[in-house]
Amino acid sequence: MHGSFTYPFLVVVVLGSSAAVSAGTSDGRDPFLKSMREFCEAREKSSAHKPALTPEQENHKDFLSALPTRKPICGLHSKNFGMVKSKTGARVMHEGIDIRTPGGKKVVATAPGKVVFVGCADKFAGREDCHVIAVMHGYGLVTYYSGYAKALVKLDQSVCRGEAIAESAAGDLHYEVQVNGVPVDPMSYIQDAN
Numbered sequence: 654m655h656g657s658f659t660y661p662f663l664v665v666v667v668l669g670s671s672a673a674v675s676a677g678t679s680d681g682r683d684p685f686l687k688s689m690r691e692f693c694e695a696r697e698k699s700s701a702h703k704p705a706l707t708p709e710q711e712n713h714k715d716f717l718s719a720l721p722t723r724k725p726i727c728g729l730h731s732k733n734f735g736m737v738k739s740k741t742g743a744r745v746m747h748e749g750i751d752i753r754t755p756g757g758k759k760v761v762a763t764a765p766g767k768v769v770f771v772g773c774a775d776k777f778a779g780r781e782d783c784h785v786i787a788v789m790h791g792y793g794l795v796t797y798y799s800g801y802a803k804a805l806v807k808l809d810q811s812v813c814r815g816e817a818i819a820e821s822a823a824g825d826l827h828y829e830v831q832v833n834g835v836p837v838d839p840m841s842y843i844q845d846a847n
C-alpha cells in the first residue's frame with residue numbers, strides 16, 4: 654500500500670552530498686568511496702569468497718562495490734516498479750518494489766554506504782510514514798527503505814552490504830533505488846535470488 658514518495662528535504666541533502674561524491678573519480682581516489690569500500694572489505698575479510706576481478710573491473714572497484722546488488726529482505730514481491738492501478742482505478746507510478754514479509758525479520762542495507770536519513774517522510778497521498786531510512790552509496794545512488802517496524806541505525810552511520818538497518822513489520826516493505834534523484838527499478842541491480 655505505497656504510493657510515490659516525496660522527499661523534498663532529502664533532495665537537498667542528497668544533492669549536497671553527491672556533489673562531493675561526484676567530484677571524485679571511479680579509480681579509487683575519492684576518499685568517501687575508498688574509505689567506505691575499505692571499511693566494508695575489512696569487515697568481510699575473514700569470511701567472504703571474493704570473485705576474481707578483471708583488470709578493467711579493478712579500475713572500477715569503488716563503483717562496483719557501491720551498486721545495490723542485495724535484496725533488502727527475503728520475500729515475494731507484492732508490487733513491482735512501474736505504473737500500477739490505485740484503489741480508485743487511476744494509474745499511478747510506483748517508484749520502488751514492495752516485498753511481503755513477516756514481522757521481526759532483518760531489513761539489510763543493499764550496498765555499503767552512509768545513513769543520510771532516518772525518520773518521517775510524506776507519502777504521495779499526504780500520509781506520513783515515520784519509518785523511512787535512506788542510505789547514500791556514492792555515484793548519485795541512494796536507497797530508501799520504508800514501512801519497517803524499528804530502525805537499527807542512526808544518522809551518519811556507515812553500513813555495509815547485508816548489515817541489518819531495521820526490523821521488519823508484518824506486511825510490505827517498500828524499497829526504492831534512486832540515481833541522481835530519479836527512481837529506477839531496483840530489480841535492475843539486484844543479483845541475489847532470494
Ligand SMILES: [Zn+2]
Pocket residue numbers: 654655656732747749750751826827828
Ligand atoms: Zn511501495
